[in-house]
Amino acid sequence: MEITHLEAIAAHRKKRRPVALLTWLESGRSALLTKTDLASSSLAAPLSPALVDALESAFRRDRSMVVTSEAGEVFIHVFNPPLRMVIVGAVHIAQALAPMARRAGYEVIVIDPREAFATEARMPGVELLTRWPDEAMAEIAIDPRTAVVVLTHDPKIDDPALVAALEAAPFYIGALGSRRTHAKRCERLRAQGISESDLARIHAPIGLDIGAEGAVEIAHSVMAEVIATLRGRHAPALPQPE
Amino acid sequence: MAAADKTIHEHALAWHAEGRRLAIATVIETWGSAPQPVGSQLLIDEKGNFEGSVSGGCVEGEVIARAADVIATGKPQLLTFGVENEAAWQVGLACGGTIRIYLEPLR
Structure with a gap:
């Protein structure tokens, strides 16, 4: 592996561009290409149609794999943009969830317009945005590698955050609140023109049904639900409101 | 910063x-x-310092030992570890799986 490839992968990662490193296992030769390179015909080294198919599948499924080509085995190492968690509300659960998400490889962004909550001392090591969520979220690309976790319990902050999340395509949207709270929230969002199918995209009450008590345990149930959703597993969620 | 914990590449x-x-x-x-x-990746230097992992800790020792050769010769190696492996009792995977590892110099 070449250091220049590592530098290039880091640069693509920063710009949230999917990239793959191909290594021909017999010769040790390697080549780096972006998902965009694959779509265009401007490839430096022409690849066989089978290899192009394998690359497309590897990007889509976020799965690195070995494939066999005419030139022997090739390892496709996929580097999709880093996972990201946007947490709305610098609350107690967020203090437990943020370091957990970081350890799991997520970039963490915490949004809370209340400056008393959104302090570096309370939320070390994360990007803090002390702005209203609709403004802040317009600036962040909420993409399919992003999870949005809404935790303030305050409709003034939570509702615009949920509307912004539903307008984008994150892989996960979750909102804290009891079934009753969520039923009321759904009423307000319907009044703003949010469709039933969009409301159904919100995981609420948030988290898996593990009997969590207190902020740290709830953070675990949220993290687990985010992971299950990313992996396409249907783990036992807390019952949805009728 | 918002960054996740430092990656192996960093x-x-x-x-x-x-x-x-x-x-x-x-x-x-x-x-x-x-x-x-x-x-998953494991980074090793010529003194045997390492970062990251390729298993639950079962085969890292063997991979680190071989890394010295790879650094010295500049030649990559393909390694397979599993329960059916002859060396399983020393460096097998307790979980019963098999893994294939590509070990290469970084330059």
Whole structure:
């Protein structure tokens, strides 16, 4: 592996561009290409149609794999943009969830317009945005590698955050609140023109049904639900409101 | 900063900048239950310092030992570890899976 490839992968990662490193296992030769390179015909080294198919599948499924080509085995190492968690509300659960998400490889962004909550001392090591969520979220690309976790319990902050999340395509949207709270929230969002199918995209009450008590345990149930959703597993969620 | 914990690649770039000679091991295939997914990496320097993992700790020792050869010769190696492996009793995977690792110099 070449250091220049590592530098290039880091640069693509920063710009949230999917990239793959191909290594021909017999010769040790390697080549780096972006998902965009694959779509265009401007490839430096022409690849066989089978290899192009394998690359497309590897990007889509976020799965690195070995494939066999005419030139022997090739390892496709996929580097999709880093996972990201946007947490709305610098609350107690967020203090437990943020370091957990970081350890799991997520970039963490915490949004809370209340400056008393959104302090570096309370939320070390994360990007803090002390702005209203609709403004802040317009600036962040909420993409399919992003999870949005809404935790303030305050409709003034939570509702615009949920509307912004539903307008984008994150892989996960979750909102804290009891079934009753969520039923009321759904009423307000319907009044703003949010469709039933969009409301159904919100995981609420948030988290898996593990009997969590207190902020740290709830953070675990949220993290687990985010992971299950990313992996396409249907783990036992807390019952949805009728 | 918002960044997740430092990646193996960030460690690799930092270690390289310090002038350390490096090898990198990558899990390229797994069968059965394996603790680390395909793509997981272990970074090793010429003194045997390492960062990351390619298993639950079962085969790292063997990979680190071989990394010294790879750094010295500049030649990559393909390694397979599993329960059916002759060396299983020393460096097998307790989980019963099999993993294939590509170990190469970083330059």
